[in-house]
Every structure is written in C-alpha cells, then in structure tokens.
Amino acid sequence: MPPTSSAVSFDAARGLAVLRTPNSTYALRVGVDGSPRHLHWGAVLDTAALTGLTVAASPAASSFEADPAPDELAPQTGARFGPAGLQVRFADGTSGAQWNFAGHTLQDGELRLQLTDRHYPLAARLCYRVRPGSDVIERWTELTHTGTADAGPITVDRLDSAAWTAPARPDYRLSHLAGGWNSEFQLHRDRLPVAETVLTSRRGLTSHHANPWLALDDGTADEEHGEVWSTALAWSGSWRITVHRDPVGRTGWTGGFGHEGVRWTLRPGESLHTPVFAGLYTSGGFGAASRAWHTHLRSCVLPAPEQDRPVVYNSWEATGFEVDQAGQLRLARLAAGLGAELFVLDDGWFGRRTSDRSGLGDWTPRPEAFPDGLRPLADEVHRLGMAFGLWVEPEMVNRDSDLYRAHPDWVVHAPTRDATELRHQLMLNFGRPEVEGWAHRTLDRLVREHDVDWLKWDANRGVTEAGWAGHPDPDRLWIDHPRAVHRIMDRLRADHPGLRIEACAGGGGRADLAVLARTDQIWTSDNTDPVDRIAIQHGFSQLFPAQVMAAWVTDSPNTTTGRTTPLRFRFHVAMAGALGLGGDLTGWSEAELAEAAALVARYRQIRPLVQHGRQHRLTGGGGVTAVHHASEDGADHAVLVWRPVTRFGHQPPALVLPALDPTARYLDPDEGIVHSGVVLTRYGLELRLPPGDHASRLIRLRRVAP
Ligand code: GLA
Numbered sequence: 001m002p003p004t005s006s007a008v009s010f011d012a013a014r015g016l017a018v019l020r021t022p023n024s025t026y027a028l029r030v031g032v033d034g035s036p037r038h039l040h041w042g043a044v045l046d047t048a049a050l051t052g053l054t055v056a057a058s059p060a061a062s063s064f065e066a067d068p069a070p071d072e073l074a075p076q077t078g079a080r081f082g083p084a085g086l087q088v089r090f091a092d093g094t095s096g097a098q099w100n101f102a103g104h105t106l107q108d109g110e111l112r113l114q115l116t117d118r119h120y121p122l123a124a125r126l127c128y129r130v131r132p133g134s135d136v137i138e139r140w141t142e143l144t145h146t147g148t149a150d151a152g153p154i155t156v157d158r159l160d161s162a163a164w165t166a167p168a169r170p171d172y173r174l175s176h177l178a179g180g181w182n183s184e185f186q187l188h189r190d191r192l193p194v195a196e197t198v199l200t201s202r203r204g205l206t207s208h209h210a211n212p213w214l215a216l217d218d219g220t221a222d223e224e225h226g227e228v229w230s231t232a233l234a235w236s237g238s239w240r241i242t243v244h245r246d247p248v249g250r251t252g253w254t255g256g257f258g259h260e261g262v263r264w265t266l267r268p269g270e271s272l273h274t275p276v277f278a279g280l281y282t283s284g285g286f287g288a289a290s291r292a293w294h295t296h297l298r299s300c301v302l303p304a305p306e307q308d309r310p311v312v313y314n315s316w317e318a319t320g321f322e323v324d325q326a327g328q329l330r331l332a333r334l335a336a337g338l339g340a341e342l343f344v345l346d347d348g349w350f351g352r353r354t355s356d357r358s359g360l361g362d363w364t365p366r367p368e369a370f371p372d373g374l375r376p377l378a379d380e381v382h383r384l385g386m387a388f389g390l391w392v393e394p395e396m397v398n399r400d401s402d403l404y405r406a407h408p409d410w411v412v413h414a415p416t417r418d419a420t421e422l423r424h425q426l427m428l429n430f431g432r433p434e435v436e437g438w439a440h441r442t443l444d445r446l447v448r449e450h451d452v453d454w455l456k457w458d459a460n461r462g463v464t465e466a467g468w469a470g471h472p473d474p475d476r477l478w479i480d481h482p483r484a485v486h487r488i489m490d491r492l493r494a495d496h497p498g499l500r501i502e503a504c505a506g507g508g509g510r511a512d513l514a515v516l517a518r519t520d521q522i523w524t525s526d527n528t529d530p531v532d533r534i535a536i537q538h539g540f541s542q543l544f545p546a547q548v549m550a551a552w553v554t555d556s557p558n559t560t561t562g563r564t565t566p567l568r569f570r571f572h573v574a575m576a577g578a579l580g581l582g583g584d585l586t587g588w589s590e591a592e593l594a595e596a597a598a599l600v601a602r603y604r605q606i607r608p609l610v611q612h613g614r615q616h617r618l619t620g621g622g623g624v625t626a627v628h629h630a631s632e633d634g635a636d637h638a639v640l641v642w643r644p645v646t647r648f649g650h651q652p653p654a655l656v657l658p659a660l661d662p663t664a665r666y667l668d669p670d671e672g673i674v675h676s677g678v679v680l681t682r683y684g685l686e687l688r689l690p691p692g693d694h695a696s697r698l699i700r701l702r703r704v705a706p
Contacts, residue, residue, distance in 0.1 A: 007019065007020050007021070007109055007130045007132075008020070008106060008109050008110070008111050008128065008129075008130050009106070010104045010106055010111060012104070014029070014051070015029050015030035015031075015101070016028075016029050016039075016050065016051070017029070017030075017036075017104075017111055017113070017128070018047065018050060019111070019128055019130050019137055020044070020130070021130055021134065021135040021136070021137065021280075022133065022134075022135055023044065023135050023281070023282060023283070023292075024041070024042065024043065024044060024135055024137075024280070024281040024282070025040060025041075025042070025043070025044050025045045025050070026040065026041045026128075026137050026281075027039040027040040027041075027045070027050050027053075028072055030101045030113070031068070031069070033068075033078070033099070034099040034100045034101040034115065035068075035071055035072075035075070035099050035101075035115075036071070036072040036073075036101075036113055036115075036126055037068070037069040037070060037071060037072065038069070038070040038071070038072055038163075038164075038165035038252075039053055040053055040167075041164070041165065041166070041167070041229065041279075041281055042167055042227065042229075042281050043227075043281075043283060066079045067079055067080065067081060067082070068080065070163070070165040070250065070252055071085070071163055072113075072126055072162070072163055073085040073086055073124070073126055073141060073160060073162065073163050073254070074086065074163055074254065075088075075096055075097040075098065075099065076088075076095055076096030076097070077096040077097065077098045078098075082196075082244055082246075082252075083196060083242040083244060083254050084096075084158060084254075085141075085158065085159075085160035085162070085163045085254040085256070086124070086141075086143075086158060086159060086160065087156070087157040087158035087159075088122065088143075088154055088155065088156055088157070089154070089155040089157065090120045090122075090152070090154055090155075091151070091152025091153060091154070092152075094120070097115075097117050097120075097122055097124070098117060098118045098119070099115040099116070099117065099118070099124070100115070100116050100117075100118055101113070101114070101115060102114040102115060102116045102123070109129055109130050109131065109132075110127065110128070110129045111127070111128040111129075112125045112126070112127050112128075112142075113125065113126045113127075113128075116146070120147075120154070121145060121146040121147030121148075121151055121154075121268070122143070122144070122145060122146065122154055123143070123144045123146050124141060124142065124143050124144075125141065125142040125144075126139070126141055126162075127139065127140045127141065127142060129276075131296075131299070131300050133295070133299055134292075134295060134296045134299055134300055135280045135281065135282065135292045135295075135296070136278045136279065136280045136292070136293075136296040136300070137278070137279050137280070138276045138277075138278050139161060139162035139276065139277050139278070139279070140161045140162070140273065140274045140275065140276045140277065141159060141160065141161055141162070141256075141273070141274045142271060142272075142273045142274075143156065143159055143266065143271060143272045143273075144266075144269075144270070144271040144272075145266040145267060145268050145269060145270050145271075146268075146269075147268040147269075148268060149268050149269075150268075151268050153265045153266060153267050154265070154266045155263060155264075155265055155266075156263065156264040156265070156266055156272060157261075157263055158256070158258070159256060159257075159258075159264070159272055159274055160254045160255055160256035160274065160277075161233065161255065161256040161257070161274040161275055161276065161277035162254070162255070162256075162277040162279075163252060163253070163254040164229070164231055164252055164253050164254075164277075164279055165251070165252040166216050166229050166251040166252060168249055168250070168251075169218040169249070169251070170218070170249070171191065171192075171218055171219045172191075172192040172216050172217070172218060172219065172245060172251050173189060173190065173191055173192060173216065173217050173218070173219045173221075174188075174189070174190055174191075174192040174197065174214060174215075174216060174243060175187060175188065175189045175214060175215040175216075175217070175286070175542070176188055176199055176210070176211075176213070176214045176215075177210065177211040177213055177539045177542065177543075178209060178210050178211075179208055179209060179536075179539075180208050180209055181208050181506055181507060181509070181526065182507065182525060182526055182527040182532075182560055183208075183525075183527065183532070183536070184208045184211075184507055184508035184509070184511075184524065184525050184536055184539070184540075185211065185508060185511075185524070185525075185536050185537075185538075185539030185540040185542075186535060186536070186539055187535075187538060187539040187542060191219065192216065192243065192245050192251065193245065194245050194246065194247050195244075195245065196242050196243070196244045197242070197243045197244075198240060198241070198242050198243075199212070199214065199240070199241045199242075199243070199255075200238075200239065200240040200241070200259050200260075201237075201238050201239055201259065202238055202259040202462075203238060203462030203463060203509075204237050204238055204427070204462050204463030204466070204478060204481065204482075205236065205237065205238075205459060205462050205463075205505050205509050205510050206235070206236050206237070206239070206505070206509065206510045206511060206512045206515070207462070207509055208505075208506070208507065208508060208509045211511065211512070211543070212232060212233035212235060212239045212241060212255065212512060213230070213231070213232040213233075213542065213543045214230065214231060214241065214243065214253070215228050215229065215230040215286065215289055215542070216228070216229045216230070216243075216251070217229075217286075221285050221286060222285050222286065223285050223286050223287040223616070223617055223618075223619075224284070224285045224287055224288075224658055225284070225285045226283070226284075226285045226286075227281070227282070227283050228281070228282050228283075228284075228285060228286055228288070228289040229279065229280075229281050230279065230280055230281075230282075230289045230293070231253070231255070231277060231278060231279040231280075232277075232278050232279075232293070232512070232513055232543055233255055233256070233257075233275060233276075233277050233278075233512065233513070234275045234276040234277070234278065234301075234512060234513035234514040234517070235256075235257045235275040235482065235512060235514050236482045236485065236486065236510050236512050236514050236515045237257060237258075237478055237479065237481065237482035238257065238258055238259040238262065238463075238478050239255065239256065239257050239258065239259065240255060240256070240258065240259050240260060241253055241254070241255030242254055242255065255277055256274050256275070256277065257274060257275055257478075257479060258475075258478055258479065259478075261475075262475045262478045262479075263473075263475045264473065264475060264476060264479070265472070265473045275514055276513070276514075278296070278513060280292050280293065280296070286542070286617075287616055287617060289542075290541055290542050290543070290615065290617075291614055291615065293542075293543050293544075293545075294544070294545035294614075294615065297513070297516060297544065297545055297548070298545060298547075298612075301513055301516055301517050302516055302517070302520070302548070303493065303517065303518060303519075303520070304500070304520060305547070306612075307520075308607055308608075308611055309520065309521055309547050309548075309550075309578035309611055310340075310341035310342040310387060311339060311340050311341045311342070311579050311580060311581070311600055311603065311604075312340065312341070312342045312343075312344055312389070312454075312550070312552070312578075312580035312581070313331065313332070313335030313338075313340035313342070313343050313344070313386075313580065313581045313582070313585075314344040314346055314389075314456070314552060314580060314581075314582045315328060315331050315343075315344070315345060315346050315582075316346035316347060316391075316582065317528065317552075317554045317555065317559055317582045317583060317584070318331055318582070318583060318584035318585065318586070319331070319346075319348070319584070320347075320348065321347065321348040321353065321354055321355055321356075322348070323345070323346075323347075323348035323349050323366075323369050324368075324369040324370070325369065325370050325371075325372075325376060325377055328343075328345055328377055329377060329380055330586060331343075331584075331585055331586065332377070332380060332381050332384060332386070333384065334585035334586065334588075334593070335386070335581060335585060336384035336385060336386055337593070337597065338581060338585070338593065338596050338597045338600050339597055339600035339601060339604070340386055340581055340600070341385075341386055341387065342386055342387040342388075342389055342453070342454055343381045343384075343386045343387070343388060343389065344389035344390070344391065344454060344456055344502075345374070345377065345388075345389065345390055345391065346391040346456070347391050347393075347458075348366075348369070349365060349366060349369060349370065349374065349390070349391070350362060350363050350364060350365060350366055351363070351364065351366060351401060351402070352366065352400070352401075353366060354366075356398075356423050356424055356425070357398060357400060357424045358398050358400035358401060359398060359400070359401055360393060360396045360397050360398040360401055360403075360425050361396070361397035361398065361401040361402070361403030361404055361428075362401050362402050362403055363392065363394075363442050363443075363446060373449075373450070374390070374449075374450045375449075375450060375451075378450050378451050378452070379451075382451065387453035387454055387500075388450070388451060388452060388453050388454070389452065389453060389454030389455065389456060389502075390446065390450065390452050390454070390455060390456070391455075391456045391458060392443065392446070392455055392456070392457055392458065393457075393458040393459060393460060394428075394439045394442065394443060394457065394488075395427055395428050395430060395439070395459050395481075395485065396425045396426070396427060396428065396459065396460060396461065397410070397411060397425060397426055397427075397428055398424055398425050398426075399421070399424075399426065404426070407435075409469070410428050410429060410432065410434075410435050410438075411426040411427060411428055411429060412426070412427045412428070412429045412463055412464075412465065412466055412467065412468070412477060412481075413426070413465060413467050413469065414465045414466070414467025414469070415467065415469050417465045417467065418465070419464075419465055420464040420465060422460075422461035422462070422464070423460050423461055425460065425461055427461060427462075427463055429468060429477060429481065430480070430481045430484035430485060430488075431468065431476055431477045431480030431481050431484065432468075435484075436484040436487070436488065439484075439488055440488045440491055440492070443455070443488065443492055444491075444492065444495065444496075447492065447496050447499060448496075452499070453498060453499065453500065454499070454500045454501070454502065455492075455499065455500075455501050455502070456501075456502045456504055456523065457489070457501055457502065457503060457504060457519070458504040458505065458506070458523075459504070459505040459506070459509065459510060460505070460506045461506075463477070463478070463481075466478065482514075486514060486515075486517075486518060489501055489515075489518040489519065490518050493518060500520045501518065501519040501520060502519060502520065502521050502522070502523055502550060503515045503516070503519040503521070503522050503523070504522070504523035506526060507523055507524065507525040507526040507527065508522055508523065508524050508525050508536075508540070510522075511524075511540070511544065516544070516548060520548070521547070521548040521549070521550045521578050522540075522544065522548050522549065522550060523550050524536060524537070524540055524549050524550055524551060524577070526560070527560045527561070528552050528553075528554040528558060528559070528560065528582060529558040529560050529561040529563050529565075530558075530565050530569055530570045530572075530573035530574070530642075530644075530694070531561075531563060531565065531644045531694070532560070532561060533551065533573050533574070534573060534625060534642055534644065537549060537551070537573070537576060537577065537627075538617065538625070541615060541617065541627070545611075545615070546576060546577050546578070546610050546611060546615060546627075546629070547577075547578055547610070547611035547612065548578065549576075549577035549578060550577060550578050550580055551573070551574035551575075551576065551577035551578060551579060551580060552574060552579075552580040552581060552582030552583075553567070553570045553571050553574045553579070553580070553581050553582065553583065553596070554570070554581075554582040554583045555583040555584055555587065556570065565694045566694055567592055567595055567596060567599075568595070568599065568696060569642070569694040569695070569696045571596070571599040571603075572640050572641075572642060572696035572697070572698055573640075573642060573696070575599070575602075575603045575606065575610065575640055575698065576610065576627045576629075576640050577610070578611065579600070579603045579607075581596070581600075602698065605700070606629065606638035606698070606700065608631065608636075609629040609630065609631055609636055609637065609638045610629045610638065612631075612632070613629045613630050613631045613632060613636075614629070614630045614631075614632065614659070615627060615628070615629055615630075616628040616629075616630070616657075616658070616659040618639075618655060618656075618657070620641070620652055620653065620655040620656075620684075620687070621652050621653040622643065622647050622650060622651070622652030622653060623643050623644065623645050623646075623647050623652070624641060624642070624643045624652045624655060624687065624689075625641075625642055626639055626640060626641040626642065626655060627639070627640050628657060628659055630659055634661060634664075634703065635702065635703045636700075636701075636702055636703075637657075637660070637666070637700065637701040637702070638698060638699070638700050638701075639655070639657065639685070639697075639698070639699045639700075639701070640696070640697075640698055641655065641687055641689070641696060641697045641698075641699065642695075642696045643689055643693075643694075643695045643696070644693060644694060645693050646691065646692055646693050646695070649691070651687065651688070651689065652687055652689065653684065654683055654684030654685055654686050654687065655684045655685050655687055656680070656681065656682070656683070656684040656685075657680045657681060657684065657685060658681055660677050660680050660681050660701075661677050661681075661703070662677045662678040662681045662682070663677060663678070663706075664677040664703045664704075664706070665677060665703070665704050665705075665706055666680065666701040666702065666703055666704065667701065667702045667703075667704045668699060668700060668701055669700055669702055670699075670700055674704060675701070680701075685699065
C-alpha cells in the first residue's frame, strides 16, 4: 500500500518539500542558490506553520560567520566549513559541486530532488521515502556522471546518504553504541561536545566497536518522555557519521558508507547509489524511539517478521572444533528433548577444519567426522522434528586450504604489503565477480545437498591491506564486497524460500538495517554470560527488536567470564530475545535438563509477546532492571526481571510498570492474584525476588474485566 499522497508533498512555487509520518513532520526548502536546505524535523506542523518558518541563517553578519543554512547534503563549495557530505574532484582538478535545482519527482511516497552541477557533467538526486505506519524517513543519494564518453572521470571522495539537522536547543546529548568483541552494543549517553564527533567503522564490517545508530536529545529525555532524534544507516561495511555542534549551538550530522579516504571513480554514464540512512523523531523518550524503530524493522525491513523465531540449539560452546556425527547426534537428541526447534551444526564440520588454522574455504564435510556426509545428521535432526542449520563463513579462507592453494589471488591483498592474518584467516574479495559466483554456487549447493533450513553466516575478521591487484579503482572493494554479500543472501533466499539466515560476525559485528533486510536474526555476541548480556541486550534493543536478538543459555561457569550463575537466571535473561540453547547438554544433570525443558515451554508461552509485542525497558531500585513485553492490543504482558547483585540483602522496591493501563485490572495467572492497574502504574509490583545474587523472575499479567 503506497502512503497517502499527502505523506510527501513538494510545492514547486515555494520550493518546499514536506514529509509527514504519523507522529512527525520533516520539511526542507530549496534555497535561491539551488541547494536544498533543512527547515524542520520534529513535532507535527501544518503547512501554514511551516511556511512561516525561516531557514536558520547565520548568527552574525561577518565574513567569518557567513555559513549558509544547513544543507540536506553539504557540497564542498560556498562558505561551508562543516563536514562535507559530498566531496568530488573533476578531471581538471576542481573540487566541489555547485548546484542548480533541476526539478523533482514524486511517486509512491518517494521524493527525488534533482540537482545538476552548474559547470560539470554531474547530477545528484536527494531521495526521501516515507512508508505507511512508520515514523521513519528513509533518505539516500544517487550520483551520476552525465558526461559523454570522452569526458574525464569524476573522483568521488565522499558520498553521504544524508545530512540531518536538529533544531536549536541549549544543549544536546548523544546516545550511541560502542564496544568490542564480547562486549558489543554498550550504550553511551554523553553530552555532545562543541566539536565534530566521528562515529565510524574502518573494518569493512558494520563492526563490534561502533554501530551506525545514534540518538540525540537535549539532555532531559528518559525512557518515557522527551524529544529524541535518532538515525540508523543501512550498511554492512565501513561507514562514517560525523556529528557536529558549533559554538552557537547549530547541531547536525552527516553520514554514509565508507570511512575517510575511500575513493570511487565515476566514468561517463556511471552512477553511485548510497545505502539508506533512516531517521525518526519522537516526543515519547528513548523507549518510544526504540519501539518506533522496532515497528519500522517489522513492517519495512525484515523479510519474515511475522514468523516465530525457532528455539535454536547450537553446538559451538559444547563441542568447539571437536565435531563428529555421533557427538552431534547425541546433542541433537538431548536438544529435541528440551524443546529445541532448530539444530545448528557450527564450525568444524568441513574441509580439514580441526582448528581455526585450516580448512576455511573448503566447504565439503570433513570425512573423518562425517564419513557419510551430513545427510545422516540432517535427516535425524529432521526426524526429531527440528530444522537443520549449518554454520558457514563464506567470505574467509585459511592459507591452509585447497581453495587458497588454487586461488591465492582471490584474497583481499596488496602484493607489496604483508597480508595480515587475523584468526589465521584472510578475506576473500567478493568484489571480484568470479569469487562472488563461487560463493553463491557453494552455498546454493550446500543448501540443496544437505537439506539446510538455516545458515549461520559468520565473518570473523575485518579488512586489512585493502588491495585489489590490477584494478584501477581498488577502493571499490569497500563497497563492492558488502554489496556482494547482500546479493548472495538475496539470491539464496529467492531460490530457497524456506531458507532462514542468521547474521553473525564473531557475534554482533554485522548488525545493521541492511543485513536485517535479508536475514532473520543476529548472533548478538559471543559473550553468553547472562550478567554481561543484560547490558549488551539493553544497547541492542535501542534499535533492534527482540525477535532478531539471538540469545543462548550456555554452561555455567561461563566460558567467557568464568562466572557461575543459576540456570533459571540464564534462561530469564535469554528469554528476552530469540531464545536458544548453547551448552554442552551431555554434562547437564537430569534435574537441570528437566528445569530447562520447563523453561523452554514457558518461553513458548511468552514468545508471541517477546517476538511480536511492544517492548519497554525498566529500571527499578536495588540494582533491578527489567524488560516488559506487551501484546499489541495491551491484553497480555510478560515482565522479565533481573537483579545480578544483591544489595544489602534487601528486597528491591516494587517495580513500577508505566506501560500498563491504570484503569484496567491484571491477573497474574501463575500466582492467581489480580492487581489493579493504578497500583501497578503508580506504586508498582512487589517483586519477591529469591535471595542472593543472580535473582530473576518472569511475571505474566493478563488484562481482565473490571
Ligand atoms: C564466531 C561465532 C561463534 C562461532 C565461532 C566458530 O566466533 O560468533 O558463534 O560460530 O565463530 O568459529
């Protein structure tokens, strides 16, 4: 269903573009110089109010303060001294674009503003899209060399997807996600300095270290209240976002694919299209911003949002590289007994993969481990009623592999530089069509031959020595490689409609709106310690809905942290996402297996709420945090409460549940108690947590007739 025509409009006489979402308005005006300038992004404003707004002008009349009003994408010309979103150089050495406005197109909710350079054969389209029911505005840029065959090339040093502008406020705070391997998605919320703040990945992957999501508020927003402006870039390779606040308070950010210094050559007739940079505004605080993102992902991004994510069993933490048919069958039978719905055979099943030093690239079953191939295991997994999944890392190769020996030239490599190995592996250059073709054929064959229902697509290193020997424009690799990954995923899904894909890059190193347009969930982190996971999940949930957040219950003590935690606590933390099991079940006692089976069954009861409902993050007293999942109609609720550390041996105070209806009454079906909504929303719910560290509870509530 295309959005109503009034969702996006362009008034040619005034040069005024207006985009309307259910809870926000976005507006820009084409300046007299032909450049589109930002006008408004925030609360719903009618056209009369917008017409009265003036484009923010320079604060003082001085040759040093003559900056023009904020651009929708800043070219490198005029008195613009902020970060440029477009940096081009023409064959004669001139840099920067100077625009004429050449008209617009408006179709199916997509607005394209057409710009042409006044002197050189360069055209740009600034593109905007609004989708029904979503508060997200999607923006991207299309750049074209419009010259004839004899025209010289145009060098593109930067092409951002969009520049965003926040309204004047006395102060701003920046929320962003940073971390590392085993510590992804840590939420940082700091005062925005009067400076340029660069968020970036130079790794060729979205990265564990920074995620291309951010939120700005004026320093007063909380989970329930306040204006928040938030953006997310739909890109799985290197990227850069520059947030800038100047001494007079002008605040904005520009971002797109590629980090600094990634160059692209446009030849006559060629175009470069950026990924989508999506943005949303809410006046309902960080919680509402996250729920708006979750709604957008479900309605406009994910390929199969309506489907329940299966309870997975993954063998990695149980068996590492010690993989064989008998051992995997033993685990599969135990997993099926606990209620697992999908069995994923992880690393170690192929080539001569007995450690991380060899085998990557040779995607045939390891004969010593699977003498009759994978078919017997896949068949037994299916007979047990589970789907069959397989781990692959198609972009990577060990030097000790038949693939590398046959095609040493396929790796990303500058011949005059050392090729840095990370985890003893090199990266294949998917920018080369023959490598992309090989990877697609290999994965397609694996899926067909072994009846694979699920691929866990991993990538355990970033790009170094980004060479492409013999290619005149080697930096294309930074953009061509992620595009090829996306293309292969798209083809596999199209050819195998039942196939589901989990995105993984050593945990959450490739989590973004682009990978989620062709995958079903993210392996959130290799860190499965439930205490650490609470913070990781908190950050992840800022942008991503719980249904894409893969969360396993693993052994205790935890392999990463050595921490010992009760099974129930591990479950309660993992139940806030797409629950999975990842421990060595052969070591679990009968009592633990029985408790685990009961907790999996309990998860199935709340799965519709967790995976398809609305999510509210809560902070209680006494070290308690919680996530409240509510059905869309507000009838059913599940609250997962965690207290990792006991404080003073006190019971924490009652937990206020602001998302409930104060006029309703709620039954706790497990305790048989009816609560009044007004009490739960004002005074809160008595938690009655068990004593000690790592205490947790799952509380269900159902609205009942008054
Ligand atoms: C990465 C993944 C893990 C596991 C290993 C296998 O680290 O994140 O889950 O698949 O690779 O080598």
